[in-house]
Amino acid sequence: NSSNPVMSIIDTNNITIKGQGFNCTFLRQSGTGHGFSFLRSVSTGIRNLTLQDFTLVYDGSSTTPKGIDGLDVIELTMERVNVANFKNHQTHLRGNDQGHSVIRDSRFTCGEGALAGSAGVKIEGGQNQMTQNNYFNIGGVSPTWTRCETGLDMRGADSHVSIGDMVDGAKYGIRAGPAAITVINPFLDNTSAGKLLCGIQMV
Numbered sequence: 001n002s003s004n005p006v007m008s009i010i011d012t013n014n015i016t017i018k019g020q021g022f023n024c025t026f027l028r029q030s031g032t033g034h035g036f037s038f039l040r041s042v043s044t045g046i047r048n049l050t051l052q053d054f055t056l057v058y059d060g061s062s063t064t065p066k067g068i069d070g071l072d073v074i075e076l077t078m079e080r081v082n083v084a085n086f087k088n089h090q091t092h093l094r095g096n097d098q099g100h101s102v103i104r105d106s107r108f109t110c111g112e113g114a115l116a117g118s119a120g121v122k123i124e125g126g127q128n129q130m131t132q133n134n135y136f137n138i139g140g141v142s143p144t145w146t147r148c149e150t151g152l153d154m155r156g157a158d159s160h161v162s163i164g165d166m167v168d169g170a171k172y173g174i175r176a177g178p179a180a181i182t183v184i185n186p187f188l189d190n191t192s193a194g195k196l197l198c199g200i201q202m203v
Helices: none
Strands: 007-010 015-018 026-029 036-039 046-058 068-071 073-084 091-094 102-104 107-112 119-123 127-132 135-139 150-155 158-163 172-177 181-184 198-202
Touching (some): 007 046, 036 046, 068 073, 073 091, 119 135, 172 181
Parallel strands (some): 007 036, 046 073, 073 102, 119 150, 158 181, 172 198
16 A cells, blocks of 8 residues: 555666466555556666566556556567556556557456546557557446546557457547557447447547
8 A cells, every 4th residue: 555656667678577377466556656667767768678477456546546657668568467447547658769569468457437538558659569469448338428538549659550459348449649550450349338439539
């Protein structure tokens, strides 16, 4: 129960954080700090970061924390990670120098109560990112659509490819712009259970 992240890394390269599987390794945040924080303070930034095989979960007591907050992380590989119940972004990659990241085979869920404007994965700035075979459920079903939750939010990023990503229970499936995004074989649930207001929105 802390205002500090579960893990904080600044200006360090070649790091692997690996669990025994997201049904076996659980990391829990119950304070106002982010789950993981990866930040650059000098020009070198953070390179070659690998996250694999764990669940990062929040108790939902505040809307402030993000699951994973990264500033100018270069060459992130994120595989088989479950980020759950953070009311802010589940994963937020930001900074004009970040890029060349791959996020695949992971889950980003919040259910009801997500902060307006929050996303499963939010990528701002940078270029050459790929998401593949991820599942997003952010915000739950809202019959009035008064919130603005998004599965994959790429607004402000450049050169992104989404392959086989699945979104339901959000307001927007995928949002991007002004740069183009390549979306291949998405599953955007617009049934009564999923209730997406908009599958893909270019802004």
